[in-house]
Amino acid sequence: MTSATTTVLPTLAEIRRVPKVLLHDHLDGGLRPATIIELAERYGYTGLPERDPEALRAWFRASADSGSLERYLETFSHTVAVMQTADALHRVAYECAEDLAADGIVYAEVRYAPEQHLVGGLSLDEVVEAVSAGFAEGERDHGIKMRSLLTAMRHQARSREIAELAVRYRDRGVAGFDIAGAEAGNPPTRHLDAFEYLQRENAHFTIHAGEAFGLPSIWQAIQWCGADRLGHGVRIIDDIVRVGEGAELGRLAHYVRDKRIPLEMCPTSNLQTGAAASLAEHPIGLLTRLRFRVTVNTDNRLMSGTTLSEEFRKLSEAFGYGWEDLRWFTLNAVKSAFIDFDGRLEIINGIVKPGYPDLR
Ligand SMILES: O=c1[nH]cnc2c1ncn2[C@@H]1O[C@H](CO)[C@@H](O)[C@H]1O
Ligand SMILES: [Zn+2]
Numbered sequence: 148m149t150s151a152t153t154t155v156l157p158t159l160a161e162i163r164r165v166p167k168v169l170l171h172d173h174l175d176g177g178l179r180p181a182t183i184i185e186l187a188e189r190y191g192y193t194g195l196p197e198r199d200p201e202a203l204r205a206w207f208r209a210s211a212d213s214g215s216l217e218r219y220l221e222t223f224s225h226t227v228a229v230m231q232t233a234d235a236l237h238r239v240a241y242e243c244a245e246d247l248a249a250d251g252i253v254y255a256e257v258r259y260a261p262e263q264h265l266v267g268g269l270s271l272d273e274v275v276e277a278v279s280a281g282f283a284e285g286e287r288d289h290g291i292k293m294r295s296l297l298t299a300m301r302h303q304a305r306s307r308e309i310a311e312l313a314v315r316y317r318d319r320g321v322a323g324f325d326i327a328g329a330e331a332g333n334p335p336t337r338h339l340d341a342f343e344y345l346q347r348e349n350a351h352f353t354i355h356a357g358e359a360f361g362l363p364s365i366w367q368a369i370q371w372c373g374a375d376r377l378g379h380g381v382r383i384i385d386d387i388v389r390v391g392e393g394a395e396l397g398r399l400a401h402y403v404r405d406k407r408i409p410l411e412m413c414p415t416s417n418l419q420t421g422a423a424a425s426l427a428e429h430p431i432g433l434l435t436r437l438r439f440r441v442t443v444n445t446d447n448r449l450m451s452g453t454t455l456s457e458e459f460r461k462l463s464e465a466f467g468y469g470w471e472d473l474r475w476f477t478l479n480a481v482k483s484a485f486i487d488f489d490g491r492l493e494i495i496n497g498i499v500k501p502g503y504p505d506l507r
Contacts, residue, residue, distance in 0.1 A: 156463050157470060162456040165473070166253040166502035168480035168494070169444060169455050171353075171378055171411035173298075173327075174259035174278065175226045176447025177243055180204040186229035186238075190267075195225055204452070211450035214421040216359040217329050222450055231267035236277035237284075244285020244293050250454045253498050256485060257282070258296035258325050261312060262305045271312050279320035292494075294322035294486065296353065299341065301326045301333040306341035314348045322485035323351035325378065330360040335368045342372040351375050351485040353411065357382035358422050366399055369408065376483055377403075380410040381422050384430035387437070394437060404439050409483035413446035414462060415453045426465040435472070442480040474503040 180200040187195050196210075197203040210222045230236055240257075247255050261274040269277070275297070282293035297313040299306035306326060313324040324345055326338055335342075335354050345352050355378035356368035362385050368374040377383075386397035396404065403410075412431050414423070423429040435441050443458050445451065459473055466472075481494045 155469075156467070157460070157473065159456055159460045162459045162463075162473065163251045163454075165251060165470075165504075166477070166498045167251050167455050167459070168442075168477055168484065168499070169247060169252050169255040169257075170376070170409070170442055170480050170483060171413055171444035171446060172243075172247070172255060172257050173447050174239060174243055174257050174295075175223055175230060175263070176450050177246070177257075177445070178226050178229075178239055178449055179242055179246070180207070180449070182239065182242060183226060183229055186235050190229060190232065190235070192228045194228060204449070207449050208452040211419050211447070213419070216331075216420040216422075219416075219420045219450065220329060226449070227263050230264055231269070233269060233273060233277040236264060236269075236274060237281040240278045240281025241285045244282055244291055245289055246448070247293075247455075248285070248289035248291040250456050252291060252455060254292045254294075254481070254484060254486075254494055256294045256296050256322055258298045258327070260298040260300050260327065261309060262300060262303060271308070272315075275312060275316050275321065279316070282320060292486075293320070294484075295320055296323045296325045296485070297321055298325040298327045299338065301328040301330070301335070301337065301355075303328075306338040307344060310341040310345050310350075310352075313352075314345070314350055317350065323353065323375075325353050325355065327355045327378070330355065330358055330364060334364060335372045335374075339372060342374075346373050353378050355379060358417070359420060361385050362399060365403070369399075369403070374408075375485070376409040376411055378411050379413060379417065379422065380408075381412065381417055381430050383410070383439070384433065387433065389433070394433065396437075404437065407440045407482075409440045409442055409479065410434065411442055411444050413444045413451075414458055415451040416446035419451060426461055429465075431462065432466050435466070440479050440483060441476060442483055443476045470504050471506055474499070477503075 180203040299309040353376040354368040357365040358379035386400035
């Protein structure tokens with residue numbers, strides 16, 4: 148690990164050019180404002196709070212800055228509203244691949260909840276097929292590798308069905324499963340049936356846990372549900388006591404670190420929902436120092452007004468991270484991806500290692 152005093156910090160333009168990997172990004176949290184407005188006009192959705200793309204961009208960012216996960220999530224009603232036809236889903240997926248590729252991302256797992264896209268009459272399968280077709284076209288045009296994660300909403304009761312959908316499409320663009328939505332009052336064990344099914348099917352899944360709610364949620368996600376990764380997982384910090392320059396880990400924190408359970412950290416999103424007070428105080432600093440399997444992610448590029456490169460740059464500024472650290476985050480992300488081992492090695496050896504500045 149390098150320190151600020153010995154490193155010239157990478158600029159945003161430089162960070163954009165190195166190969167990056169994104170594991171936690173919501174399809175319905177990353178639309179272009181101009182696309183939302185166009186789709187709203189085409190499909191007669193009249194609920195948008197603004198008619199101008201830049202004003203709408205600012206509205207999402209400001210509304211998501213609420214300090215509460217529940218209010219943050221309310222902003223999604225507008226994006227989900229315009230994603231109810233196969234054409235709209237295909238376009239949004241294609242533009243997502245295009246925008247991620249433009250940011251220098253070489254592999255992305257993008258998640259969405261198929262059950263939220265049935266209002267216009269599509270079936271779950273049709274939703275997945277439309278998104279996957281958009282991603283496949285984006286892959287062909289922009290040289291990025293795109294995979295979907297299918298999310299079940301944790302306050303609903305469709306998780307088993309969505310898990311089966313993920314398994315049905317596992318060889319057609321879907322790499323895994325997730326649960327999302329308001330965490331308090333909706334523990335992951337509500338969906339045990341879905342997780343047990345996925346384990347029997349040798350399938351991969353991540354769980355949003357330890358974002359708005361603390362250690363019990365992380366413990367359940369790992370020890371009851373068998374999560375491969377944690378969405379956010381920031382509250383694992385509650386099981387760590389700082390002692391001078393060092394730290395003492397509780398049993399759960401040790402377990403997460405020993406087992407190399409990936410933390411899909413999303414710094415800006417956490418500031419908006421109140422999961423962390425400031426970037427300087429964000430647990431990612433300590434967790435990185437302690438060598439947890441930390442990955443850096445965007446969560447919702449629209450609501451957070453961010454990109455993966457910008458998340459890297461902000462972290463670099465806050466903690467003095469240099470190329471070695473940014474490469475480490477990227478390697479952590481590839482190692483944690485839900486594609487097979489051969490595919491991960493190809494990205495590590497063929498793209499990531501040659502793509503970062505030679506530090507020797
Ligand atoms: O940070 C988050 N925590 C929990 N749920 C989220 C977060 N970001 C987005 N979603 C939820 O996931 C759904 C599918 O993509 C979104 O519609 C939103 O409700
Ligand atoms: Zn998320």
